[in-house]
Amino acid sequence: MSALGALARLEAVAAGRAVPVATVRHCHLSERPLVIVPLRLAGEAVAPLAAMVGTDPERPRLLFVPQPRNRDLRFRFAAELAEVVLGRIEECRTAVEELPPAKDGTERVRYGEAPQIIVPNQAGVGFLRMLGRSTRFRRTDGPYPVDPAVPMLGRWLTWFADRYERPGAALLLAMTETLRLHWASGQSSLEDGNLAALLGWIDPPEGLTGPQAAALAEDPVASPPAGPATDPSFDNEVLAPAIAGYDEAADETGLSHAKERLRTVLSSQLVPTWELMWRAIGLLRALPEGANVAARHDRDRDSFTWYAETFEEGFPQARRDDAVNAARRLHDLERAQESYDAQRAFDDPLVMAEYRLTGEAFGGVVTECLPTRLDETGKKPKLRPWLRVRTGDPVRLEPGRAVCSAARPGLKGRIVEVAAGEVLVELTGGMGRKLTPEPGSVPEVGDRVCFTSLGTDSARGRPNFPEREQTPWTHGGPPAEYVPTDEDAQEAWS
Amino acid sequence: MTFDPGAEAGRVVDAVLADLAAGHRGVVVDSPPGAGKSTLVVRAAAHLAGAGERLMIVAQTNEQVDDLIDRIATGHPELALGRLSAAGYAPSARVAAHPAVRIAQKAADLDEHSVVIATAAKWATLAEGSWPWAIVDEAYQMRSDMLLRLAGRFERALFVGDPGQLDPFSTVEVERWAGLSWDPLRSAVSVLLAHNPELPVHRLPVSWRLPASAAPVVSEAFYPFTGFRAGTAPGDRRLEFSARGMGTPHDRALDEAAATGWALLELPARHTVRTDSEAVRATAALAVRLLQRGGVAHSERGTAPVDAARIAVGAAHRDQVTALRAALGPAGAGVTVDTANRLQGREYDVTVVLHPLSGRRDATAFHLESGRLCVLASRHRHACVVVARAGIPELLDAHPSAEPVHLNVPVRFPDGWEANQAILAHLAEHRVRA
Numbered sequence: 001m002s003a004l005g006a007l008a009r010l011e012a013v014a015a016g017r018a019v020p021v022a023t024v025r026h027c028h029l030s031e032r033p034l035v036i037v038p039l040r041l042a043g044e045a046v047a048p049l050a051a052m053v054g055t056d057p058e059r060p061r062l063l064f065v066p067q068p069r070n071r072d073l074r075f076r077f078a079a080e081l082a083e084v085v086l087g088r089i090e091e092c093r094t095a096v097e098e099l100p101p102a103k104d105g106t107e108r109v110r111y112g113e114a115p116q117i118i119v120p121n122q123a124g125v126g127f128l129r130m131l132g133r134s135t136r137f138r139r140t141d142g143p144y145p146v147d148p149a150v151p152m153l154g155r156w157l158t159w160f161a162d163r164y165e166r167p168g169a170a171l172l173l174a175m176t177e178t179l180r181l182h183w184a185s186g187q188s189s190l191e192d193g194n195l196a197a198l199l200g201w202i203d204p205p206e207g208l209t210g211p212q213a214a215a216l217a218e219d220p221v222a223s224p225p226a227g228p229a230t231d232p233s234f235d236n237e238v239l240a241p242a243i244a245g246y247d248e249a250a251d252e253t254g255l256s257h258a259k260e261r262l263r264t265v266l267s268s269q270l271v272p273t274w275e276l277m278w279r280a281i282g283l284l285r286a287l288p289e290g291a292n293v294a295a296r297h298d299r300d301r302d303s304f305t306w307y308a309e310t311f312e313e314g315f316p317q318a319r320r321d322d323a324v325n326a327a328r329r330l331h332d333l334e335r336a337q338e339s340y341d342a343q344r345a346f347d348d349p350l351v352m353a354e355y356r357l358t359g360e361a362f363g364g365v366v367t368e369c370l371p372t373r374l375d376e377t378g379k380k381p382k383l384r385p386w387l388r389v390r391t392g393d394p395v396r397l398e399p400g401r402a403v404c405s406a407a408r409p410g411l412k413g414r415i416v417e418v419a420a421g422e423v424l425v426e427l428t429g430g431m432g433r434k435l436t437p438e439p440g441s442v443p444e445v446g447d448r449v450c451f452t453s454l455g456t457d458s459a460r461g462r463p464n465f466p467e468r469e470q471t472p473w474t475h476g477g478p479p480a481e482y483v484p485t486d487e488d489a490q491e492a493w494s
Numbered sequence: 495m496t497f498d499p500g501a502e503a504g505r506v507v508d509a510v511l512a513d514l515a516a517g518h519r520g521v522v523v524d525s526p527p528g529a530g531k532s533t534l535v536v537r538a539a540a541h542l543a544g545a546g547e548r549l550m551i552v553a554q555t556n557e558q559v560d561d562l563i564d565r566i567a568t569g570h571p572e573l574a575l576g577r578l579s580a581a582g583y584a585p586s587a588r589v590a591a592h593p594a595v596r597i598a599q600k601a602a603d604l605d606e607h608s609v610v611i612a613t614a615a616k617w618a619t620l621a622e623g624s625w626p627w628a629i630v631d632e633a634y635q636m637r638s639d640m641l642l643r644l645a646g647r648f649e650r651a652l653f654v655g656d657p658g659q660l661d662p663f664s665t666v667e668v669e670r671w672a673g674l675s676w677d678p679l680r681s682a683v684s685v686l687l688a689h690n691p692e693l694p695v696h697r698l699p700v701s702w703r704l705p706a707s708a709a710p711v712v713s714e715a716f717y718p719f720t721g722f723r724a725g726t727a728p729g730d731r732r733l734e735f736s737a738r739g740m741g742t743p744h745d746r747a748l749d750e751a752a753a754t755g756w757a758l759l760e761l762p763a764r765h766t767v768r769t770d771s772e773a774v775r776a777t778a779a780l781a782v783r784l785l786q787r788g789g790v791a792h793s794e795r796g797t798a799p800v801d802a803a804r805i806a807v808g809a810a811h812r813d814q815v816t817a818l819r820a821a822l823g824p825a826g827a828g829v830t831v832d833t834a835n836r837l838q839g840r841e842y843d844v845t846v847v848l849h850p851l852s853g854r855r856d857a858t859a860f861h862l863e864s865g866r867l868c869v870l871a872s873r874h875r876h877a878c879v880v881v882a883r884a885g886i887p888e889l890l891d892a893h894p895s896a897e898p899v900h901l902n903v904p905v906r907f908p909d910g911w912e913a914n915q916a917i918l919a920h921l922a923e924h925r926v927r928a
Contacts, residue, residue: 324642465643475641
């Protein structure tokens with residue numbers, strides 16, 4: 001944990017309520033997020049029990065499996081969930097934004113919206129990932145056919161879960177993680193995984209302190225778990241008899257009674273979390289959006305557009321990444337992490353403060369400025385203004401290190417020397433193309449500035465990866481071509 | 495039969511060179527700390543280039559590339575040596591001393607050169623070109639995705655590295671590849687051997703750096719199944735001081751280290767922040783005191799003073815390094831202070847180490863990583879002084895490794911927890927209480 005993170009937690013303990021650790025919202029929030037609160041049958045890896053879904057807090061839709069051990073009923077549930085998820089995806093494809101054509105002249109478009117799914121916690125993300133995996137290889141013909149929407153749901157859920165791994169992407173959010181990005185509570189990270197307790201710290205009900213509200217959240221009767229795992233007493237005392245009632249129902253009336261009973265008891269478990277989810281969305285919505293959030297949302301929309309457009313011709317995502325794809329993906333994730341870290345710090349002085357504490361950034365006042373200094377050692381003179389910045393931060397950047405300005409990352413520079421409370425920076429870019437800087441591009445004496453090495457490391461251009469067919473001998477050679485078969489849906493251990 | 499380290503090491507090197515000629519696609523050489531890895535790389539380069547093969551050498555950092563250039567150009571001036579570098583590269587003094595070495599940014603400019611050397615990152619930018627042979631140095635520190643990117647450039651390769659040092663890492667945490675034989679987060683050698691189990695693996699058997707007092711300790715703790723021995727006998731190396739100690743704990747710790755090769759300066763148990771000011775002061779004071787007392791090192795290389803350039807101070811975190819540098823101040827000018835990551839591959843007479851677990855409340859995977867302690871405990875030719883707060887064994891007992899276990903992931907040896915215990919148990923015999 002960073003020093004500031006620890007401090008914020010201590011302050012939260014002292015104050016009895018959560019402390020903000022961000023001044024802006026660092027994730028995109030859709031106008032109509034699709035909230036999914038899933039429940040799983042205890043003891044099964046991915047047997048859906050119920051889910052409360054919808055984009056409107058007033059009109060949740062409860063989907064449930066009356067007998068979760070029955071595979072046909074499970075896939076019926078998947079088809080119902082597919083209707084909701086695919087419906088929302090289609091809605092997002094209605095508005096299209098035209099983009100300037102690509103270099104090779106092909107037209108580019110971007111859907112006006114990207115679907116956003118929000119689940120209560122990380123386990124919820126894991127559940128959607130597993131549900132995607134267990135449905136995307138299902139066949140719609142042959143021995144055990146399923147509704148055509150089921151494998152489509154599987155592919156989309158897998159895509160959402162893959163996208164979740166990407167730092168800065170906001171297509172699938174786990175509410176507890178998102179809240180933790182913006183507030184620090186006075187409890188442990190493990191306890192923060194409980195949505196009700198975390199919200200108790202952030203926004204305690206009238207007359208209660210954060211710890212008191214969090215303590216209430218520990219009672220599974222007053223505040224049922226946010227899933228996908230259910231409360232064991234509920235399982236034994238309420239759910240099991242209700243499912244038995246369904247199994248034993250003798251006729252249509254009996255069945256519909258049993259289903260109604262299940263609906264009521266499952267609803268009692270889901271509604272409290274459903275309400276918490278929308279309360280949390282309200283809290284997040286009240287924060288102003290960070291400056292770079294829109295740019296990251298554009299990447300999400302690009303990804304969505306590309307996947308939706310190529311959906312028809314594609315196969316389900318492979319069960320495992322092959323060597324080349326794994327390396328590529330890791331590379332992409334690392335680049336995304338780097339730019340996400342940098343963007344958050346640029347957007348938010350509270351986040352930047354962490355880097356100033358660790359010496360990767362420094363802030364201060366310009367005490368000396370040579371805005372028109374030229375470097376004439378090369379063939380052509382180059383504009384290289386010097387700035388001397390007085391700072392109280394513990395600077396840990398070595399001479400020669402590339403830095404950029406937090407206020408305007410386009411303004412690049414290089415550390416020349418660091419000495420007792422003063423840093424000399426040579427500006428190298430972002431001042432126009434002439435030998436005198438564009439007006440306003442170079443900070444003046446007395447200006448407050450903040451420079452950081454964040455976001456200056458990224459290698460330019462796309463790196464070379466071999467083609468899949470040219471996977472080298474060190475990595476087992478080229479993998480076999482994928483041919484869909486009926487066995488695809490089987491798990492290795494089943 | 496007596497153990498002749500020179501002959502033993504020579505036999506392994508000969509076997510490696512013979513394997514290079516035997517038509518294997520790859521040859522792996524594991525090298526414990528200070529076992530002559532760079533010497534082997536230079537010899538193998540000369541051997542292959544001498545046989546008329548064009549050769550590429552892959553190192554991990556610019557520093558390592560420059561080191562190798564210096565060694566090869568000095569030892570084998572007849573080889574046409576080229577260095578591939580990025581656009582802004584300014585040759586270091588070591589490279590500039592060899593005007594025959596050609597520096598270029600494009601591989602095409604080095605077509606005539608029989609040996610071309612560059613960092614892995616530079617090699618990975620090449621989209622074409624092929625060399626019959628490659629030597630990959632520090633191959634255990636290279637991630638397998640890097641190997642994937644540059645494996646198309648060579649037909650056969652010699653991989654050399656130290657399996658006990660720090661594993662490569664990533665800035666993102668991803669579990670989706672755990673258990674895959676081509677997991678991009680694993681080291682290049684582990685992926686190579688997973689797909690090509692028939693490749694010959696050699697081990698250099700002798701550490702020329704570590705003294706007789708350290709080799710068995712490090713070997714047992716960090717290389718439990720692939721042991722090595724010291725190249726020198728117990729009496730071959732001696733460390734003495736020109737000035738006598740004054741009986742302070744610092745002086746007693748230094749005397750203990752000079753006499754036995756190890757010392758633990760133990761501070762009272764306390765939970766502290768990472769930059770524990772007391773421990774930092776003690777560590778810096780030891781280094782300064784070592785300079786003041788004018789250490790003299792006697793070894794098979796002769797007698798030399800232990801000046802600042804022969805001393806290193808090591809720590810786990812960068813903020814600790816900053817604090818240590820500040821605490822050393824002008825009195826410790828010239829002493830190397832760095833993190834374990836950056837001390838990899840370097841050698842000193844005496845090292846002063848701030849124990850990674852000193853003053854901590856928890857033992858995370860980062861702090862338990864055996865490679866980190868291994869690097870810190872195996873940089874010295876004469877003595878290693880460790881500074882730590884009391885209570886680390888109890889801390890370890892309270893934090894057994896609890897990493898998730900994945901199917902098909904090879905179990906890593908040594909276990910960091912156990913290695914830490916082993917080193918502490920040994921240090922306990924050389925304890926001086928502050």
